[in-house]
Amino acid sequence: MSLKRDEIMLLTVVGTLLGLGLLMVFNASSVKAFHLNGQSSFFLGRQVIFAIFGAVALFLCAKFDYHWWSKLTLPLVLLSILLLGLVLVPGIGHQVKGATRWIKTPFFNLQASEFCKLSFVIYLSAYLAKKGDKIRDFKRGLLPPLIILGIVVALLMQEPDFGSSVVIAALTIILIFVSGARFKHLAGLGLLGGVAIFAAIAGKGYRLDRLTSFLNWQGQGTSHQLKQSLIAYGAGGISGVGAGNSAQKLFYLPEAYTDFIVAVWAEEFGLIGVTFLAFLVFMLLLIGLKISRSAPDRLGTILAFGLTLLLVLQMTVNYWVTLGLLPTKGLTFPFFSYGGSSLCVSLAAVGVLLNVSRQTR
Numbered sequence: 001m002s003l004k005r006d007e008i009m010l011l012t013v014v015g016t017l018l019g020l021g022l023l024m025v026f027n028a029s030s031v032k033a034f035h036l037n038g039q040s041s042f043f044l045g046r047q048v049i050f051a052i053f054g055a056v057a058l059f060l061c062a063k064f065d066y067h068w069w070s071k072l073t074l075p076l077v078l079l080s081i082l083l084l085g086l087v088l089v090p091g092i093g094h095q096v097k098g099a100t101r102w103i104k105t106p107f108f109n110l111q112a113s114e115f116c117k118l119s120f121v122i123y124l125s126a127y128l129a130k131k132g133d134k135i136r137d138f139k140r141g142l143l144p145p146l147i148i149l150g151i152v153v154a155l156l157m158q159e160p161d162f163g164s165s166v167v168i169a170a171l172t173i174i175l176i177f178v179s180g181a182r183f184k185h186l187a188g189l190g191l192l193g194g195v196a197i198f199a200a201i202a203g204k205g206y207r208l209d210r211l212t213s214f215l216n217w218q219g220q221g222t223s224h225q226l227k228q229s230l231i232a233y234g235a236g237g238i239s240g241v242g243a244g245n246s247a248q249k250l251f252y253l254p255e256a257y258t259d260f261i262v263a264v265w266a267e268e269f270g271l272i273g274v275t276f277l278a279f280l281v282f283m284l285l286l287i288g289l290k291i292s293r294s295a296p297d298r299l300g301t302i303l304a305f306g307l308t309l310l311l312v313l314q315m316t317v318n319y320w321v322t323l324g325l326l327p328t329k330g331l332t333f334p335f336f337s338y339g340g341s342s343l344c345v346s347l348a349a350v351g352v353l354l355n356v357s358r359q360t361r
Contacts, residue, residue, distance in 0.1 A: 006294075007357050010287045013280050014335060014350050018343075021261075021336035022047060028249045028264045029257035029338065043257060043338055046108075050340035054347030061351025062358070069352070070126035070299060076119035077148060083112035084155035101159045111341035113156055113164040118345045120152060120168055121175075121306040122352075128179040129299035135181050142176065142185055163329030167314060175306050228253040229260050229322045232267035233274075240270035257338045259330055263322045277336075278319070285312045291357045300356045307349045 003011070026044035033042040069076075086103055087093040093100040102109035127145055128135060135141040149172050156165045177186055232248040235241060246267045249256040256264050266274045288308025295301040311334050318333040320326040332339045334346040 004357060004360075006287055006290055007354055009283070010291075010350065010353065010357070013283050013287065014347070017280055017284075017335035018051060018347075021333075022051065024261055024265055024336065025257050025338045027244055027268075028246070028261055031250055032257070046340065047338055047343070050108075050343045051347075053340075054344040057344055057348040058351035058354070061348050062354040064351075064355060066300060066303060066352055066355045066359070069122045069303070070129070073123040073126045077123050080112070080116040080119045081151060081155065083110070084116060084152065084159075087112050088155070088158055101161055108340055111339070113159070113161050114339075114341040114345040116152060116156075117164065117168060117171075117310060118307075118349055120148075121171060121310050121349075122303065123148070124172060124175055125303040125306045126299060128175060128302050129297075131179075132298070133180065135176060135179050138182075138185055142181060145172065145176070146189075161330070163317070163331040166329070167310075167317065167331070170313065171306065171309060174309060175302065178305065179302065225254055225260060225328055226324050229263040230324055232263040233323065236267040236270040236273070238271050240266075240268045240273055243268055258332060259318065259328075259337065260322055261337045262319060262333055265336075266322070281312060281315050281319070284308070284315075288312070288353060291353055291360070294360045295356050296359050300359065304353055304356045307353055311346060311349060 022044065025047045026041060029043040030040040033044075034040040036042070083103065087100055092103055101113060102111050124145055131141050149169065152168060153165045156162075156168070173186065173189060228248055232246070232253060235247070241247075246256075246264045248267055249264050253260055253263060262274075262277065265277065269276075285308060288304060288311070292301050292304035292308065295304055314331055315333055317326060317329065318331050318337070321328055321331070332342045334342060
């Protein structure tokens with residue numbers, strides 16, 4: 001079966017992001033990789049392997065009828081909760097820089113929160129499609145997914161993974177809003193969420209440090225990443241310092257090939273490169289919304305919208321963090337940053353989008 005125009009455009013945008021991402025992962029990580037492993041292509045090699053697995057996941061999800069996901073929501077949610085619980089088990093969870101977010105396996109470390117984001121969007125989309133107008137009733141409509149959300153967020157905060165918690169909570173609010181929930185319920189949830197975020201920030205010193213550093217860039221400590229990121233943007237100017245010529249990747253900017261890879265891109269390719277990257281994100285949003293609007297049923301509409309929002313929201317948050325528009329969070333830029341779990345899950349999400357598009361009338 002030949003690909004539709006929207007499907008070709010979607011694969012072109014994702015393929016461009018992935019191709020540029022592979023080049024940037026090698027570019028931004030080669031010095032650190034050689035320093036740690038004596039092999040400059042170490043992180044690139046791993047990312048290529050993850051890209052292959054992700055491509056297989058994309059292909060399989062594109063072939064798998066998305067209506068069947070509604071029959072698998074309970075196993076997916078239970079598996080997500082199980083994985084998030086295993087992360088916290090000593091000897092199974094893998095800790096990096098004070099955060100335990102990965103499950104150790106013989107071959108790679110699985111970041112359970114990435115799988116959880118995808119499975120939760122699938123669950124919530126199927127639930128909202130099934131409930132219809134009943135979503136306006138708090139007890140019979142809104143309460144069940146909020147209970148699941150509470151369990152998921154509680155486990156994520158134990159890792160701790162504040163960024164993923166905020167993304168999943170924001171996705172939930174937006175999806176129930178577009179599904180027709182009452183404004184008074186949304187306002188109450190927004191107020192409750194604001195109180196919870198304030199308590200989470202105030203309860204952990206490092207989160208409070210990040211917030212104060214965000215509000216006052218002249219401070220010390222946790223503002224270092226933000227300062228170096230802004231230096232990278234400033235050094236890039238209009239056209240950048242040239243491919244491979246970033247100074248920030250030389251141990252000045254922490255996480256240069258993961259959370260702050262966009263800053264290295266901005267330094268090397270300047271405003272022109274940043275604008276092009278933003279254009280790709282915007283195109284992904286437009287294509288995803290078009291697929292959602294053209295979906296053959298309510299499930300396809302909500303699912304396509306939720307998956308598009310999942311990808312674009314995380315891209316936007318990562319982008320804004322590197323620009324100092326949001327406090328620092330440990331979120332990758334899908335398809336572009338280094339991270340096997342994120343890449344595989346993001347490509348699987350694209351596969352589901354393709355399947356929704358292929359069933360459009």
